[in-house]
Amino acid sequence: MNTLQAPQSVAWTEAGAARAARWRSESGAPAPRRVVVADDRTKADDAYKLACEGTALLWRGDFHNARQLLTALARRIDRRPRKRPPADPAQAFHQHRAAQSQRARILGMLLVPLEPGYGLALRRAPDVREACLHAYGPDDAGRPAEGARTAPVGADPALPLIVSLRELLGVIGAYEWRRNGVVIPALGGDRVHPYYGVFSPVRGEYVDLVARAPLPSVPGPAFDIGTGTGVLAAVLARRGVPRVVATDQDPRALACARENTERLGVAGRVAVVAADLFPAGRASLIVCNPPWVPAKPTSPVEYAVYDPGSRMLRGFLNGLTDHLEPGGEGWLILSDLAEHLGLRPRAELTAAFDAAGLTVLDRLDIQPRHPRASDATDPLHAARAAEVTSLWRLGVAGESE
Known part of the structure; x- marks a missing residue:
């Protein structure tokens, strides 16, 4: 859910003078309280010690040297002795998440300045203005476009903007994804172009499930709940569903889905609307690919991926009976990774079906194809190797099929 935070600023002393700048963090990280200036003479060991102590480093040197320093910091984090993973999968998951959070905090301490308009005034720096514009929106005191989650609204736009180098590299990488797109085999090799902060459909298993599941025999429109990039709505439209209503509550996702349905030539059959879960009315098919893991998200x-308390999952299930046409189907696309992590047993999921007045008509399964499933060094390897993604075909209990 998007939130706009109060204005935050960064203050430091440089060349004997007090300086200030606007602060931006898409992950909602607070502005650092202690900032020192760093440059090409800064040693990696010194930078690592400062970052671990909570002191941020504002970079004034060469851009490529800043990237090398970030890599050096990552190596030092990875060389630290690791705790032995607990035998309990849920405890191992939470330990892994805590380690990831600490790693992100340390790496986020290397900062770079952006001039008004997103110019990066460092030696050998790339032109990041277009990438930042797409991620952050126009630089009018940081007001967001496309649903930025953190924005220093009301800050002085004449001041520089300070961001972590790690985040900026993510912005640059996301812009390349957006420009180049992701090939979707289920769309005949056409591409979907994800926005910054909108989940990219690089894991195509769930898309393949929607492409091959038999459509309900009951004619009527379809709903795609939590559409994201709009990829599932596009697949349904390409399969001949006459009308698809795709919903999301993230402004970035809504803009992204509209652009992608236009690109793919299905905008005439897909309506993208802002809604928390369901739109008004009923449909013969309602599809949802909710976040798969019941845990708190920490970044856009x-x-x-993470659904605290299974809120979206339960909201979808509990709303199906009120929004399905008689004889219609709800398609729940869900990985069982949470089960293997000990976070949500299968019995809890099936009990949620029963409590919502639903019955399982069928289930289609697919094995993951992503590299982590075969990476034995991954701390969660056992769970990832056992993971299966399923499309649950659900109907209203008591109705004839």
Whole structure:
């Protein structure tokens, strides 16, 4: 869910003078309280010690040297002795998440300045203005476009903007994804272009499930709940569903889905609307690919992976009976990774079906194809190797099929 935070600023002393700048963090990280200036003469060991102590480093040197320093910091974090993973999968997951959070905090301490308009005034720096514009929106005191989650609204736009180098590299990488797109085999090799902060459909298993599941025999429109990039709505439209209503509550996702349905030539059959879960009315098919893991997200892209308290999952299930046409189907696309992590047993999921007045008509399964499933060094390897993604075909209990 998007939130705009109060204005935050960064203050430091440089060349004997007090300086200030606007602060931006898409992950919602607070502005650092202690900032020192660093440059090409800064040693990696010194930078690492300062970052671990909570002191941020504002970079004034060469851009490529800043990237090398960030890599050096990452190596030092990775060389630290690791705790032995607990035998309990849920405890191992939480330990892994805590280590990831600490790693992100330390790496986020290397900062770079952006001039008004997003110019990066460092030696050998790339032109990041277009990438930042797409991620952050126009630089009018940081007001967001496309649903930025953190924005220093009301800050002086004449001041520089301070961001972590790690975040800026993520912005640059996301812009390349947006420009180049992601090939979707289920769309005949056409591409979907994800926005910054909108989950990219690089894991195509769930898309393949929607492409091959038999459509309900009951004619009527379809709803795509939590559409994201709009990829599932596009697949349904390409399969001949006459009308698809795609919903999301993230302004970035809504803009992204509209652009992608236009690109793919299905905008005439897909309506993208802002809604928390369901739109008004009923449909013969309602599809939802909720976040798969019941845990708290800590960054924009994690909103598509982590679902605190299974809120979206339960909201979808509990709303199906009120929004399905008689004889219609709800398609729940869900990985069982949470089960293997000990976070949500299968019995809890099936009990949620029963409590919502639903019955399982069928289930289609697919094995993951992503590299982590075969990476034995991954701390969660056992769970990832056992993971299966399923499309649950659900109907209203008591109705004839």
